[in-house]
Amino acid sequence: MIVGSQKPIDEIWNMVKDFKKVLVFGCNTCVAICHAGGEKEAETIASLIKMKASQEGKSMVVNHMGVMRHCEPEYFEPVIDEVKKYDLVLSTACGVGVNFLSDRTGTVPVYPGINTSFYGAVEAPGDFKELCAGCGNCIVHMTGGICPIARCAKTLMNGPCGGTNKGKCEISKDVDCAWYLIVERMKKLGTLEKLSEIQPPRNWSTSRDGGPRRISVEHIREYEATEEAKGGK
Amino acid sequence: MATQDTCIPTEYKPYGADIKETRPYSPCRAACPAHTDVQAYVGLIAQGKYTEAFEVITSVNPIASVCSMICHHPCEQSCRRCGVDEPLAVRHLKRFAIEQSRDYRRAKRKLVQKTKNKSVGIIGSGPSGLTAARDLANLGYNVTIYERHPVLGGMLAAAIPPYRLPREVLKEDIDDVVTKGIEVKTNFMVGKDATLDDLMKKHDAVLVAIGLSLSRSLNIPGVEGPGVLLAIPYLEDVAFGRKPKLGEKILVIGGGNVAMDVARSARRLGVKNVEMVCLENEQEIPAWKWEVDEAVEEAVKLNYRWGPKAVKRVGDKVKGLEVTKVLSVFDANKRFAPTFDNNVTTLLEADTIIITIGQMSDLSFLKNSAVKVDERGRVEWNPATQMSSAKNVFVAGEVVTGPGSAIAAVANGHRSAIAMHLFLQGESIEGKLPVQEKEKISEMPSEVVEKIGKQPRTKVRHMAPEVRVKTMEHFEEGFTEKEALEEAGRCRGCGGGAVVDQKKCMACLTCLRVCPYGAPVVEAYSTIRPEYCQACGLCAPECPAEAISMVSYDVREIRNTLPTLVGKVDPKRQEPMIVAFTCANHAGILDLDLPKNVKSIPVHCTSRVDVLDMLKAFEVGADGVAIVRCGDGNCKYKDIAPRVNARVKRVQDLLGMLKIETGRVEILSAASNNGGNPYSAACKEFSERVKTIGMRAK
Numbered sequence: 001m002i003v004g005s006q007k008p009i010d011e012i013w014n015m016v017k018d019f020k021k022v023l024v025f026g027c028n029t030c031v032a033i034c035h036a037g038g039e040k041e042a043e044t045i046a047s048l049i050k051m052k053a054s055q056e057g058k059s060m061v062v063n064h065m066g067v068m069r070h071c072e073p074e075y076f077e078p079v080i081d082e083v084k085k086y087d088l089v090l091s092t093a094c095g096v097g098v099n100f101l102s103d104r105t106g107t108v109p110v111y112p113g114i115n116t117s118f119y120g121a122v123e124a125p126g127d128f129k130e131l132c133a134g135c136g137n138c139i140v141h142m143t144g145g146i147c148p149i150a151r152c153a154k155t156l157m158n159g160p161c162g163g164t165n166k167g168k169c170e171i172s173k174d175v176d177c178a179w180y181l182i183v184e185r186m187k188k189l190g191t192l193e194k195l196s197e198i199q200p201p202r203n204w205s206t207s208r209d210g211g212p213r214r215i216s217v218e219h220i221r222e223y224e225a226t227e228e229a230k231g232g233k
Numbered sequence: 234m235a236t237q238d239t240c241i242p243t244e245y246k247p248y249g250a251d252i253k254e255t256r257p258y259s260p261c262r263a264a265c266p267a268h269t270d271v272q273a274y275v276g277l278i279a280q281g282k283y284t285e286a287f288e289v290i291t292s293v294n295p296i297a298s299v300c301s302m303i304c305h306h307p308c309e310q311s312c313r314r315c316g317v318d319e320p321l322a323v324r325h326l327k328r329f330a331i332e333q334s335r336d337y338r339r340a341k342r343k344l345v346q347k348t349k350n351k352s353v354g355i356i357g358s359g360p361s362g363l364t365a366a367r368d369l370a371n372l373g374y375n376v377t378i379y380e381r382h383p384v385l386g387g388m389l390a391a392a393i394p395p396y397r398l399p400r401e402v403l404k405e406d407i408d409d410v411v412t413k414g415i416e417v418k419t420n421f422m423v424g425k426d427a428t429l430d431d432l433m434k435k436h437d438a439v440l441v442a443i444g445l446s447l448s449r450s451l452n453i454p455g456v457e458g459p460g461v462l463l464a465i466p467y468l469e470d471v472a473f474g475r476k477p478k479l480g481e482k483i484l485v486i487g488g489g490n491v492a493m494d495v496a497r498s499a500r501r502l503g504v505k506n507v508e509m510v511c512l513e514n515e516q517e518i519p520a521w522k523w524e525v526d527e528a529v530e531e532a533v534k535l536n537y538r539w540g541p542k543a544v545k546r547v548g549d550k551v552k553g554l555e556v557t558k559v560l561s562v563f564d565a566n567k568r569f570a571p572t573f574d575n576n577v578t579t580l581l582e583a584d585t586i587i588i589t590i591g592q593m594s595d596l597s598f599l600k601n602s603a604v605k606v607d608e609r610g611r612v613e614w615n616p617a618t619q620m621s622s623a624k625n626v627f628v629a630g631e632v633v634t635g636p637g638s639a640i641a642a643v644a645n646g647h648r649s650a651i652a653m654h655l656f657l658q659g660e661s662i663e664g665k666l667p668v669q670e671k672e673k674i675s676e677m678p679s680e681v682v683e684k685i686g687k688q689p690r691t692k693v694r695h696m697a698p699e700v701r702v703k704t705m706e707h708f709e710e711g712f713t714e715k716e717a718l719e720e721a722g723r724c725r726g727c728g729g730g731a732v733v734d735q736k737k738c739m740a741c742l743t744c745l746r747v748c749p750y751g752a753p754v755v756e757a758y759s760t761i762r763p764e765y766c767q768a769c770g771l772c773a774p775e776c777p778a779e780a781i782s783m784v785s786y787d788v789r790e791i792r793n794t795l796p797t798l799v800g801k802v803d804p805k806r807q808e809p810m811i812v813a814f815t816c817a818n819h820a821g822i823l824d825l826d827l828p829k830n831v832k833s834i835p836v837h838c839t840s841r842v843d844v845l846d847m848l849k850a851f852e853v854g855a856d857g858v859a860i861v862r863c864g865d866g867n868c869k870y871k872d873i874a875p876r877v878n879a880r881v882k883r884v885q886d887l888l889g890m891l892k893i894e895t896g897r898v899e900i901l902s903a904a905s906n907n908g909g910n911p912y913s914a915a916c917k918e919f920s921e922r923v924k925t926i927g928m929r930a931k
Binding site for chain 2 (some may be wrong): 008
């Protein structure tokens with residue numbers, strides 16, 4: 001899932017202070033799970049903005065709302081007219097949601113209420129950990145199921161580097177060395193010999209380096225296009 | 234109009250009523266024939282909301298005061314706390330709520346506008362008649378009650394001895410009903426003062442709710458003659474303060490609850506020697522166990538497993554009852570079919586015998602009427618429509634259901650009222666009357682039982698037996714406020730717990746991780762299993778999607794009422810505005826001696842206080858917010874404190890971002906004081922601390 005964290009209230013305040021009617025709009029999927037931007041947190045941010053406005057002597061209407069996802073139109077379409085009544089939408093969805101919604105609110109700006117950080121897992125309640133970088137060319141079958149792109153500070157394909165130290169990365173004692181984990185894991189799996197093969201330099205064009213990406217699932221797109229042509233959609 | 238799912242047209246809709254109707258009932262509510270929402274009103278009592286509790290009770294029960302004294306309380310018998318320690322003292326809690334609401338209910342009585350140009354006549358003013366009268370008056374009909382006694386109430390007024398039901402208590406219920414604008418004709422005997430045909434012509438519909446007013450007698454030698462009385466005439470004498478003619482040694486035949494009334498009232502009339510004889514043994518006896526126990530305490534002697542054979546007399550005078558040994562009472566199919574050993578007989582000496590073996594209706598007024606009576610002397614009726622064989626005559630209560638409880642008659646009265654309303658509106662009735670059997674939540678799983686702390690049932694104080702037999706006065710004391718709050722706090726809120734909105738839930742597992750009782754199951758979305766849920770409220774404030782609501786209370790209520798509660802904050806105030814979320818558990822809200830600057834919000838448990846509730850308090854101008862929780866070891870739930878601590882920490886962090894001093898929010902423990910009300914003392918100390926921080930500018 002996509003993991004994010006709330007922006008500090010001062011930063012949010014600087015974004016919203018010149019608007020009269022603000023909607024804090026929560027997204028109840030990924031960012032709700034990480035307690036950053038679900039409906040509950042949207043309401044919390046709305047409350048903080050109201051208090052800040054009061055402190056600053058500003059008169060401002062601040063409401064909150066939430067839908068299941070900001071990244072699929074069917075979820076927010078039922079409330080889009082309501083959303084458009086505001087001067088500003090502070091979306092607490094991930095960057096995907098903010099972008100997507102922003103294209104669909106006409107003249108109403110959509111600003112981000114949270115920082116979108118990574119694709120991660122729930123290590124423990126309240127503890128979220130980056131495990132994938134979305135590089136577009138998965139190779140974890142060669143690395144014991146552990147991704148060196150996302151989890152090695154240097155994204156090394158032939159690790160570890162000299163910075164490995166008793167299983168930790170040189171950048172912080174709190175960060176595991178991904179290559180230490182890979183070696184240990186592959187020992188357990190009995191596939192350690194695979195690591196003797198040197199990986200050639202990667203082609204990064206499948207990742208961000210290749211520019212913005214788009215995936216079309218052809219059989220679905222073809223069906224949809226036919227339906228649209230028939231006027232069914 | 235009531236639907237199939239609700240018991241009755243009601244003036245009051247408790248929170249969550251809509252959700253509740255679609256969910257399994259708590260066992261207490263399912264067991265109550267009128268489906269009184271026990272869990273809801275007990276929860277309201279626990280928060281000090283007594284009049285709200287009264288509304289919940291009386292919304293389905295027009296004789297709530299009566300039931301608070303005499304109900305056999307099937308709710309208690311089915312209480313899931315039985316599996317933990319002892320059932321909740323529900324009847325006593327009901328009594329407490331009603332006693333606290335006396336002025337409220339009196340002030341609230343008013344005439345109901347007669348919006349329907351139709352009239353109904355109700356024959357009989359016992360539980361079923363009064364219920365139908367209230368419902369139909371509420372619906373705007375012209376209602377007339379015909380009662381053969383000088384006062385309303387049926388058997389409640391004319392047979393139940395005052396030591397069980399003080400008449401001023403009954404009067405409160407009757408006044409509630411009558412002030413709706415019901416015409417009352419007392420001392421009116423249908424069959425004598427008017428015929429049923431007269432009433433059928435006069436009214437658009439008639440309800441026969443005459444109950445069982447005749448005692449059955451025994452067909453044994455010697456039964457005719459002086460010294461042998463029937464229960465109902467005897468009880469009527471007792472009820473109306475007339476002295477029945479009794480000897481010095483009384484034998485009551487019968488083992489039911491009416492027999493207990495007869496025997497126990499005889500003791501109160503000064504008869505020292507009162508015995509009872511019944512076919513059944515101690516396990517089979519139909520009277521409630523507490524009735525038997527209390528009778529024994531009052532020195533009533535019970536003779537089990539003897540069948541009456543003949544009344545023995547010397548001349549005219551009764552000498553005793555010849556009885557024969559009972560071998561069995563029920564057959565293999567549990568049907569009443571007593572067998573006797575005629576070789577074993579004995580004489581139970583007595584100078585007065587009172588026969589209390591059952592009752593029947595006085596149907597003499599139905600002779601030559603359109604209402605048919607079957608060959609066994611019972612009114613013909615259709616339970617699906619509550620109708621008799623005559624087209625505008627309906628029936629309700631024990632005249633058709635046979636002997637039962639007052640609250641069962643209430644439930645049947647509601648059915649008749651709905652049926653009559655449908656009939657009078659020209660609608661069909663079949664299939665539209667409420668379903669009596671309700672789905673209920675199952676037994677508490679053993680892994681949950683283990684997590685619940687034992688807390689003994691609050692004892693009910695009775696007058697000592699030797700004192701109470703000297704008076705007809707009511708012998709049972711009501712709860713004090715402290716007792717009521719503590720007892721209400723024992724309720725586990727069965728069926729009143731968390732419900733997940735499937736449209737909002739994204740199956741994030743937060744509730745699963747939070748719940749101390751293992752109630753949630755998460756698949757495509759979370760489902761909170763009602764048989765596990767203890768309604769503590771811990772999960773709802775944690776849900777990141779705000780997908781959890783509670784059946785028994787509005788999770789947003791605090792946030793919504795805070796602006797009104799705090800009001801306009803005086804910019805020149807000398808004392809800080811403090812909002813205190815106070816745990817009502819262990820009577821914590823009692824005797825709160827709080828200065829005016831502290832606004833207390835009683836909560837069932839501080840687990841219900843959301844981060845947003847605390848923020849809202851600051852938003853509306855509070856200078857300080859306190860969570861006042863019950864003392865260590867007192868919490869009725871599990872694992873609450875760490876979660877509440879975490880929420881307060883979060884609020885402190887958020888306040889920090891706004892440069893608001895974090896000392897303005899604190900958790901206070903009621904254990905931290907030295908005398909007086911611990912909650913008040915803790916709040917006062919906190920208020921002083923906030924004062925040193927200063928008033929918030931905005």
